[in-house]
Amino acid sequence: QVQLVQSAAEVKKPGASVKVSCKTYGYTLTNHHMHWVRQAPGQGPEWMAIINPSGDLTRYAQKFQGRATVTRDTSTSTVYMELSSLTSEDTALYYCVKDYTGKWTFDYWGQGTLVTVSS
Amino acid sequence: QSALTQPASVSGSPGQSITISCTGTSTDVGRYDYVSWYQQHPGKAPQLVIYGVTNRPSGVSNRFSGSKSGNTASLTISGLRPEDEAGYFCSSYTSSDTWVFGGGTKLTVL
Numbered sequence A: 001q002v003q004l005v006q007s008a009a010e011v012k013k014p015g016a017s018v019k020v021s022c023k024t025y026g027y028t029l030t031n032h033h034m035h036w037v038r039q040a041p042g043q044g045p046e047w048m049a050i051i052n053p054s055g056d057l058t059r060y061a062q063k064f065q066g067r068a069t070v071t072r073d074t075s076t077s078t079v080y081m082e083l084s085s086l087t088s089e090d091t092a093l094y095y096c097v098k099d100y101t102g103k104w105t106f107d108y109w110g111q112g113t114l115v116t117v118s119s
Numbered sequence B: 001q002s003a004l005t006q007p008a009s010v011s012g013s014p015g016q017s018i019t020i021s022c023t024g025t026s027t028d029v030g031r032y033d034y035v036s037w038y039q040q041h042p043g044k045a046p047q048l049v050i051y052g053v054t055n056r057p058s059g060v061s062n063r064f065s066g067s068k069s070g071n072t073a074s075l076t077i078s079g080l081r082p083e084d085e086a087g088y089f090c091s092s093y094t095s096s097d098t099w100v101f102g103g104g105t106k107l108t109v110l
Helices: none
Strands: A003-006 A010-012 A018-025 A034-039 A045-051 A058-060 A068-073 A078-083 A092-100 A105-109 A113-117 B009-012 B018-023 B035-040 B047-050 B064-069 B072-077 B086-093 B099-101 B105-109
Touching: A003 A092, A003 A105, A010 A018, A018 A092, A018 A113, A034 A068, A034 A105, A045 A068, A045 A078, A045 A092, A045 B086, A045 B099, A058 A068, A078 A092, A105 B047, A105 B086, B009 B018, B018 B035, B018 B086, B018 B105, B035 B064, B035 B072, B047 B064, B072 B086
Parallel strands: A010 A113, B009 B105
Antiparallel strands: A003 A018, A018 A078, A034 A045, A034 A092, A045 A058, A068 A078, A092 A105, A092 A113, B018 B072, B035 B047, B035 B086, B064 B072, B086 B099, B086 B105
């Protein structure tokens, strides 16, 4: 069955970068878009970015433009999200989320990766 | 893009029905039938319960139903069960070719 397995929690200092990985199982990565969504403590989720099935197109929410980069490695069926110039406001649970093709929504979520930004 | 507006909390007794609202604008909820609802138990990843305003994924109980009127979408859970106690949030596709989420609603089954 479909599984998205993310990397372990990270603690970073302000100004640093973090790269979160998402290894996919049970479906063909090159057939589906993948999203990244984050959820700060006690808040609703926030959509960050999307990468297309062929991996050559990405789109970012305006607030993450220039600071977030989504890539993928088809040889390992893994998608990555790197976020730079971290501040305390980036402390959140980061999820990779599989696109539900043709439905404009999300059907499978990773378990989440907690990124804590603290000096 | 501002977040969709949901009530912070709702509650109901076992067997009753509850409805959670999700208010957006004419550029998201009001423009597209691409509203979804997710259930999230503490410490767990969200699970899709409604997509396309009214559709249930395979395996989701028919006690969950969705609707939309204007800029407001709604999730109704009928025949409340203790296991329905969880967080619920909505999402919508937007005219900016992005997605927006609600702030989430905590459902308490009394």
